[in-house]
Structures are given as C-alpha cells and as structure tokens.
Amino acid sequence: xxxxxxxxxxxxxxxxxxxxxxxxxxxxxxxxxxxxxxxxxxxxxxxxxxxxxxxxxxxxxxxxxxxxxxxxxxxxxxxxxxxxxxxxxxxxxxxxxxxxxxxxxxxxxxxxxxxxxxxxxxxxxxxxxxxxxxxxxxxxxxxxxxxxxxxxxxxxxxxxxxxxxxxx
Amino acid sequence: xxxxxxxxxxxxxxxxxxxxxxxxxxxxxxxxxxxxxxxxxxxxxxxxxxxxxxxxxxxxxxxxxxxxxxxxxxxxxxxxxxxxxxxxxxxxxxxxxxxxxxxxxxxxxxxxxxxxxxxxxxxxxxxxxxxxxxxxxxxxxxxxxxxxxxxxxxxxxxxxxxxxxxxxxxxxxxxxxxxxxxxxxxxxxxxxxxxxxxxxxxxxxxxxxxxxxxxxxxxxxxxxxxxxxxxxxxxxxxxxxxxxxxxxxxxxxxxxxxxxxxxxxxxxxxxxxxxxxxxxxxxxxxxxxxxxxxxxxxxxxxxxxxxxxxxxxxxxxxxxxxxxxxxxxxxxxxxxxxxxxxxxxxxxxxxxxxxxxxxxxxxxxxxxxxxxxxxxxxxxxxxxxxxxxxxxxxxxxxxxxxxxxxxxxxxxxxxxxxxxxxxxxxxxxxxxxxx
Ligand SMILES: Cc1cc2nc3c(=O)[nH]c(=O)nc-3n(C[C@H](O)[C@H](O)[C@H](O)COP(=O)(O)O)c2cc1C
Ligand code: SF4
Ligand code: FES
Numbered sequence: 100x101x102x103x104x105x106x107x108x109x110x111x112x113x114x115x116x117x118x119x120x121x122x123x124x125x126x127x128x129x130x131x132x133x134x135x136x137x138x139x140x141x142x143x144x145x146x147x148x149x150x151x152x153x154x155x156x157x158x159x160x161x162x163x164x165x166x167x168x169x170x171x172x173x174x175x176x177x178x179x180x181x182x183x184x185x186x187x188x189x190x191x192x193x194x195x196x197x198x199x200x201x202x203x204x205x206x207x208x209x210x211x212x213x214x215x216x217x218x219x220x221x222x223x224x225x226x227x228x229x230x231x232x233x234x235x236x237x238x239x240x241x242x243x244x245x246x247x248x249x250x251x252x253x254x255x256x257x258x259x260x261x262x263x264x265x266x267x
Numbered sequence: 268x269x270x271x272x273x274x275x276x277x278x279x280x281x282x283x284x285x286x287x288x289x290x291x292x293x294x295x296x297x298x299x300x301x302x303x304x305x306x307x308x309x310x311x312x313x314x315x316x317x318x319x320x321x322x323x324x325x326x327x328x329x330x331x332x333x334x335x336x337x338x339x340x341x342x343x344x345x346x347x348x349x350x351x352x353x354x355x356x357x358x359x360x361x362x363x364x365x366x367x368x369x370x371x372x373x374x375x376x377x378x379x380x381x382x383x384x385x386x387x388x389x390x391x392x393x394x395x396x397x398x399x400x401x402x403x404x405x406x407x408x409x410x411x412x413x414x415x416x417x418x419x420x421x422x423x424x425x426x427x428x429x430x431x432x433x434x435x436x437x438x439x440x441x442x443x444x445x446x447x448x449x450x451x452x453x454x455x456x457x458x459x460x461x462x463x464x465x466x467x468x469x470x471x472x473x474x475x476x477x478x479x480x481x482x483x484x485x486x487x488x489x490x491x492x493x494x495x496x497x498x499x500x501x502x503x504x505x506x507x508x509x510x511x512x513x514x515x516x517x518x519x520x521x522x523x524x525x526x527x528x529x530x531x532x533x534x535x536x537x538x539x540x541x542x543x544x545x546x547x548x549x550x551x552x553x554x555x556x557x558x559x560x561x562x563x564x565x566x567x568x569x570x571x572x573x574x575x576x577x578x579x580x581x582x583x584x585x586x587x588x589x590x591x592x593x594x595x596x597x598x599x600x601x602x603x604x605x606x607x608x609x610x611x612x613x614x615x616x617x618x619x620x621x622x623x624x625x626x627x628x629x630x631x632x633x634x635x636x637x638x639x640x641x642x643x644x645x646x647x648x649x650x651x652x653x654x655x656x657x658x659x660x661x662x663x664x665x666x667x668x669x670x671x672x673x674x675x676x677x678x679x680x681x682x683x684x685x686x687x688x689x690x691x692x693x694x695x696x697x698x699x700x701x702x
Contacts, residue, residue: 118444119466122447123426123444123445125446129429130427130429153446164448165428165429166429166431167430168429168430183597183601184545184583185583188510188589220430221348221601221604222350222351222548224347224348224387224389224390226350226351227509227517236388236391237392
C-alpha cells in the first residue's frame with residue numbers, strides 16, 4: 100500500500116501541518132510507511148523522502164537510528180521483551196530465554212510459523228510490572244511463561260480458525 | 268500528599284469536565300491575568316526544580332528566554348527512557364490535563380508560539396490520549412487560537428520518538444523533532460538561547476513532572492509549595508521504586524523524605540536485605556544499602572552530599588543475592604546500546620567496557636581487567652559532548668569502589684575451585700549507526 104493511497108492523505112496532511120518545516124514530519128511519516136508496507140521498505144523510504152523533500156539516504160539513516168522502525172520484514176507479532184535491570188531483577192532474562200525456547204527462535208528471530216518475532220529491548224517504563232513486553236507496541240505486563248504460552252496458542256488457534264474460514 | 272498523582276484519588280481525571288470540576292484550568296486563567304514576568308517570578312519563588320534529572324530551577328530557566336523574539340517554543344520532555352523510570356507515564360495517563368495546563372502556563376510566561384510534547388515512541392497510546400485532551404482544551408478555549416480571549420495563540424502538538432534513549436537529552440530531542448538525526452548538539456548556544464533551541468528559536472525544555480507542578484503553584488502560591496519539602500528541594504517528587512521490592516510502583520512524597528521511609532514503610536523492603544541502591548536509574552552513582560544511606564533524606568542536596576544524585580528519582584533496589592559485576596555489565600549494555608556514536612570516547616569506551624565485562628563474567632578475566640575498566644571509565648568521564656558519557660562511566664567506577672569483592676571474586680585465580688556462576692550475558696547487541 101503506497102503512502103499516496105487516499106487512506107493516508109488526511110493523516111499525512113495533519114502531520115505536515117504541525118511543523119514549520121516539512122522535514123520534521125519524517126518520523127511520523129516513517130511510522131505510516133511502516134504501517135503501509137509492514138516494514139520500512141525502500142519504496143516507503145523513497146515516498147517519505149519525496150513528501151518531506153529530503154534525500155532518501157537521510158531518511159534511511161533516520162530509520163536506521165531508531166529501534167522502532169524495522170528495516171526488514173518480521174512476523175505478524177513483534178514481541179519486544181524488556182530485559183533491562185529492574186525487569187531482569189524480577190526474572191525477565193529467564194522469562195525471555197524460556198520464551199525463545201518455546202518459540203524455537205534466537206534473538207531477533209521469527210518462529211517457524213512466521214507469526215512471532217522476538218527481540219530484547221531496554222527499559223519500557225513498566226518496571227513495576229516485570230516481566231513485561233510490548234507486542235506490536237502494545238503493553239503486556241506482569242507476565243509469566245504460563246500466561247505467555249496460553250496467549251501464543253490463542254493467537255495460533257485464531258489464525259488457524261480464520262484460515263479455515265477462508266477455506267485456505 | 269498528592270499534587271501530581273491526583274488521578275489515584277479522582278476517577279476519570281483525564282476527562283476535561285472532571286478536571287475542571289476539580290479546579291482544572293483555573294491556574295491558567297490566573298496566569299493569563301498576570302504579566303508573563305510575574306508568572307516567571309512566582310515559579311522562581313516556588314523553588315521548583317527540574318524533575319528530568321538535572322534539578323535546574325525551572326523559573327530561572329524560563330527567565331533566560333529573550334523577551335523580544337517573535338517565535339519561541341516550549342518542548343515538553345516526555346521521552347521517559349531512563350532505566351527504572353515510569354512516573355511520567357502515570358502522570359500523563361491519569362492526569363494529562365494538568366501537564367498540558369502546566370505547559371501552557373510556561374508558554375504564556377515566555378510568550379511562546381507553540382508547544383511540542385515529545386513522547387517516546389512506545390507511548391503512542393498516551394499520544395492519542397493527549398491529542399484528545401488537546402482537542403477538548405482547544406474547544407474550551409484553553410489552547411490553540413486566542414486563548415481565553417487574550418489574543419495570545421499557542422497550539423499544542425505531540426511528536427513521537429521511535430526508540431532512542433539519547434532523544435531524552437534535550438538538544439538531541441530538538442534535533443529529532445526537527446527531522447535530523449537525534450544526536451546531541453554542541454553547546455552553547457543552549458536551547459533557551461536564540462540559535463540553540465527548536466528551529467534555532469529560543470526554547471524551554473522541561474520534563475513532564477516539572478510542568479505538572481506548575482498549575483498547583485499558580486493556584487496555591489509559591490509559599491505553599493515551598494512549605495513542602497526542604498529548603499533547597501521544594502515540593503513533592505514521584506519516586507519510581509523497582510527491582511527487589513515487595514511493592515514496586517510510584518510513590519509521590521515530599522522531597523526530603525528519608526530513603527528508609529520510602530523503601531521500608533511504603534515499598535515494603537527488608538532493610539537487612541538491601542545490598543545496593545541505584546537512586547537515579549542506570550545513570551547515577553550506585554550506593555550500598557547501609558544505615559547511613561537509608562537515613563539520607565531524598566533531596567537534591569542530601570543525595571549529592573552522599574556522593575550520588577537524586578536525578579529522575581528512579582530507585583532500583585538490589586538484594587543481597589545480586590552480583591554487582593553483573594549489575595555493572597547490565598547497565599553498561601544499556602549505555603553501549605544507547606550511545607549515539609557521535610563522540611569517540613563514549614562510542615569506543617562503552618564498547619570496550621562491555622567487552623571486558625563480558626570476559627570477566629565469563630570467568631576469563633584477569634585481575635588487571637578490573638583496573639583496566641576503571642581507567643577506561645575514568646577517562647571517559649567529562650570528555651564527551653553530552654552527559655551520557657558520564658552516565659556510562661558511573662556504573663563502573665562506583666560498583667568497583669563500593670563492591671570490590673564482587674569483581675575480585677571473578678578475576679582472582681582459584682585453581683581448585685570453580686569460578687562463580689554468572690548470569691549469562693545477553694546475546695545479540697545492536698549498535699546504533701554513527702553519523
Ligand atoms: C542521556 C540523557 C538522557 C535524558 N533523558 C531524559 C528523559 O528521558 N526525560 C527527561 O525529562 N529528561 C531527560 N534528560 C534530561 C534533559 O536533557 C533535560 O535536562 C530535561 O528535560 C530538562 O527538563 P527539567 O529541567 O524539567 O528537568 C536526559 C539527559 C541526558 C543527558
Ligand atoms: S556522549 Fe555518547 S551519547 Fe552523548 S553525544 Fe557523545 S556519543 Fe552521543
Ligand atoms: S526495566 Fe523493564 S520496563 Fe523498565
């Protein structure tokens with residue numbers, strides 16, 4: 100889905116209107132590009148650069164500077180597990196290892212079914228609710244492996260049901 | 268006593284009607300009836316200090332803004348990325364209008380032409396909430412065009428970061444907002460000066476919690492604010508308590524409250540089982556859990572006398588089971604990951620510290636390695652463009668000086684015994700590209 104698609108028009112315009120300089124809209128537009136393409140693809144970078152009147156290499160370096168923009172495709176669910184100090188003091192490192200083992204992936208990897216990509220991240224401002232993670236940037240807090248397993252299997256079942264519904 | 272976390276006492280405080288029913292936006296009306304300079308004097312007189320880390324007096328910062336510039340900005344620092352800090356999140360989720368009102372009072376005081384709220388990207392849902400609040404406030408005449416019929420206009424915007432701790436540093440934050448790489452700038456000029464702020468215009472940068480105090484000060488007066496806390500640390504502070512704590516969370520208490528009262532009475536810690544405390548997340552010097560430390564008042568001045576800082580007051584507690592070498596490594600990994608790469612001592616220093624600490628933790632370190640990392644850290648401090656370089660030196664220097672045995676246990680040759688087990692270092696380290 101291109102950024103020139105009508106569905107993004109109003110949102111892009113409202114971001115451009117916030118700043119005296121088009122260039123300042125590069126971050127919000129990179130988010131829209133990520134939403135449109137599922138990742139910050141070269142095409143997305145090109146389109147953001149055109150709208151913000153920037154050089155594509157500058158847009159690319161900005162996308163690379165920040166951890167929340169993904170320059171590669173990932174699974175449907177991005178699991179960002181906090182293993183920073185306060186969470187680690189409350190079992191987050193063990194939790195993350197067990198989660199990796201359960202999904203059969205390494206740091207940054209995607210599960211075989213293509214659904215879950217896991218990564219560890221630094222403090223997410225939820226240290227009183229460890230272990231915790233963000234899934235597609237939504238908070239999931241006060242976790243343990245039992246809860247996680249149940250949640251993962253729910254997602255898998257959901258998809259299976261949807262797939263069967265479509266006759267896939 | 269709650270000036271900030273009022274959402275705990277008042278349900279639905281995030282709604283404008285509820286906020287107004289509880290005195291909301293009365294302080295803005297009061298401010299607009301005053302001269303801008305009088306508002307600055309009131310905030311100066313209150314003794315309010317910045318809650319983002321450095322503790323700089325807010326009113327003094329506002330008074331640096333040149334009066335005759337046509338364009339000026341307020342940038343609210345809602346990046347909240349210091350390890351162990353989760354106070355701005357609760358303030359914005361439960362009491363967002365008080366922060367917006369505070370930002371607008373600051374904007375009036377410096378005659379700003381716009382307010383930008385810079386949120387860490389992971390707070391996008393708070394960004395949505397703030398957008399709703401801003402729209403409500405605009406419709407009621409508290410923000411946007413011709414505020415309260417005064418003829419003064421000041422729109423309020425939100426801007427999302429995208430996962431970079433360094434963008435909490437004020438000059439990096441302004442660069443990030445401008446759409447250039449979010450790296451710190453050479454100062455002077457400072458943000459409050461023409462040439463140093465957002466789009467080179469004079470800009471006040473204040474933390475969320477700092478600004479959320481301002482409506483209370485305008486409504487109740489500087490003297491009432493000064494009556495809370497200590498001589499040099501007025502008001503309350505939201506303390507974020509995490510780590511080995513039975514009741515972790517945010518506690519809003521008067522500044523000057525003894526650490527023991529916070530950790531033992533409120534958070535439920537056993538004072539006999541506190542090995543170490545990081546009072547300001549990963550960035551401030553670590554202190555041991557001794558009686559002297561526990562009896563220290565949580566004020567800017569007393570924490571400084573203790574050899575550490577109050578900073579953002581994100582207090583991480585570690586019990587007697589924790590290996591301080593592992594802590595040093597953990598915190599170093601944070602700063603290695605978050606170094607923006609602009610200056611060599613910080614970029615290279617954090618990289619080497621991390622490597623040597625991994626080696627020590629793996630049981631492959633030599634006694635000289637401890638001296639080596641201590642030297643590397645000491646050489647980094649004070650040589651870098653922003654304070655991250657100093658922050659990154661702290662965990663090494665102060666864990667070694669306070670807990671030398673924890674390091675020696677890893678590096679002393681013990682032919683017959685097994686090396687102590689260390690927590691496995693994390694795999695996969697991403698480095699930020701240097702510009
Ligand atoms: C590396 C680094 C990270 C920082 N992160 C934050 C942050 O996340 N939030 C914040 O309010 N201040 C942060 N600061 C402090 C800001 O630079 C600045 O001092 C502060 O926003 C000023 O507001 P205040 O005077 O109200 O505290 C950071 C500073 C440094 C050096
Ligand atoms: S001290 Fe580190 S984080 Fe700060 S500007 Fe230099 S390299 Fe970047
Ligand atoms: S350390 Fe995990 S959320 Fe703060």
